[in-house]
Amino acid sequence: MDKRAFLSDLFHAAVAAADPREALKDVLPPKPKGRTVVVAIGKGAAQLAAAFEDLWEEAGNGPVEGVVVTRYGYAAPWKSLTVLEAAHPVPDEAGLSATQAVFDAVKGLTPADLVVALVCGGGSALLPAPPEGLTLEDEQALNRALLASGAPIGVMNAIRKHVSRIKGGRLAAACGPAQVVSLVVSDVPGDDPAQVASGPTVPDWVSRQDALAMIRTRGITLPPKVMAHIESDAASAPSPMDSVFEGNAVRVVASARLSLEAAAARAEAAGIPAVILSDAIEGEAADVGSVHAAIAREVARRGRPFKAPVVILSGGETTVTLGDEPGRGGRNTAFLLGLAQGIEGVSVTALAADTDGIDGTEDNAGAFADGQSMARLREAGHDPRGFVQRQDPYGAFEVLGDLFVPGPTGTNVNDFRAILVDVA
Template structure:
């Protein structure tokens, strides 16, 4: 198999993985029966608009609502208003949208239905601070958490406790209406309380844990935030709270679906598939080096004529940013570390992309590497190891034309990493 053939295969497999989480396919089977009263759609996340359109296409009866999604991720809906806002750092539009959603939820009665469509990214997009806090305070803490290398669970523990709508507070506002949540998971473990910081589900985390996380990552907080987190009256609703008696959660798609679809297609194409699962976490560069060792072992074990080996994994790595001027993303950082670990092995190519089409804050989904990657980077006048230390992986892959740019996919089941050996 040529280098070009491997790259084509990897891109095709990524597309198959994304299609496994298409809201048009995965949302309709989870729709509830219409209520006696009215139906309000409340959608938040990178897949919010496409999930809302899937509901409109299949819903029997009147419907209205709001879907808040990331800039560029909107789609046209007939009855549901689509609002685009900032991600990963919230902005005024997200704050206003979240306030409107909360106000709409409070008007629901016992015969009404809140049909909540929740996907990854919703935590930043629902940027309504808790009473007494400001959006600027939330933004500063959010930026610091993003740069700290904290895993998504820790980040969302803090976000829940600084929010007026997350951590179950949306269900609290809508009670006694029936709450039917359809989720698309982008988090390792698929915990509904972590997806978009769980606006409709109970929160088992505590203010004390949020404070401990802020202290652990040395994140400075203003006095107002410290006072808020120290007041037990501000605790999020817990599993025993009766507001959750009329609430249910239904998982429409998850990272394992994407990994499974790709693994199945890999086998169909004649590959020996090694699946590492959909819950990989850790520093992106450390995961890159670990998977480089695994790929080299697979290559060493192959004999002439053996089938290719496809190593598949999903999950969400983290990047501890030490050089804020660098331009990167967790998938590009993983790949640059992987390339260094593979040291130009002639039989190995790899792809790492975010299923939402955006790796970090840039406009690419991820990138590709092959046997000639390091030599081409050096020919472009760049030192790959030095650029990795500078958190500048995007710039490296941009310089050699190896970025993968899909545009917004309008779904989000986390990252897909593929290594093709042979």
């Protein structure tokens, strides 16, 4: 069996399970008496919007209008919607303009109108909207500080939503009195729709005081102007009990759980037993890789807690705490570098990749690793510890020729990890 082809097939099965058309076909809201305005936000937003347009038209529901905001290079064909591109993971001026275009699209609506919010991961950065007294530069500094902090995505979003005019349900509030139906592709552990893209149309109960407690407990250092804003009453996000949200609906239409289940079914069909550890694993990427390595070793050497051959699947969103001079790579290659050190000499092959096709800011979704990765690095004249110290997991797998580069997938349900343990 070609192990890497097998693991790649599982990745593509996971991505296919989050296909926009499949995700949306059974959840279209009823046609309104008035206008239908679509607001699509995130790295897979253009594909979601294109699928929605087709399905809405096929259902005979009439025209739609609205705005799509996605990452540079992620646009897709569209009909009547305006598609805008902006920067991710650090926002830029194009994102600022896109945010204004979104607000303009939902201005002046009536109770007869419908707003369909298609929301997926990446929207936090794509829709910068600094509150009064702060600038885009302040929001950029906030994003950089959070990305470098190693905080889990739930903590980052809890903080970001209190430094915004659009996050934390504020976009839904701006749509009133129109009904808002949010169809969400979850890329967050636990599939809380209020966490996806920092919840522009979904308020939650995390208060400003909660956000401050998270900052202090984790020792996160934020720019002074940003910190001063969060400490003020002006930062408080809307309550889910606010009457402006009455009649709105929220549905998670695709998630890591569903994608992992699809990958497991594909593995079983190929004759390889599959187990899913969790779809909500968080923590420092390299440490999570080490834990997965320990499980794989136990399976390979002692046949517990699973018997080989088996493919071990997991999802979620790990983090990488950056040093003063970080190298290249994202959380999936960082995970694999931690894994590879722990499976040296063991009959294990692994793939870890971001389901949106991009790991961090490089051109790869992730990489492959196996029990010989560390030995092959040394044979190529490299000390694996150097890549760890330089925080350069991309460089390690680039040297090995083991990067996984499927290109943008058009969806985003977080990280996908598949570890194949063979019979020794």
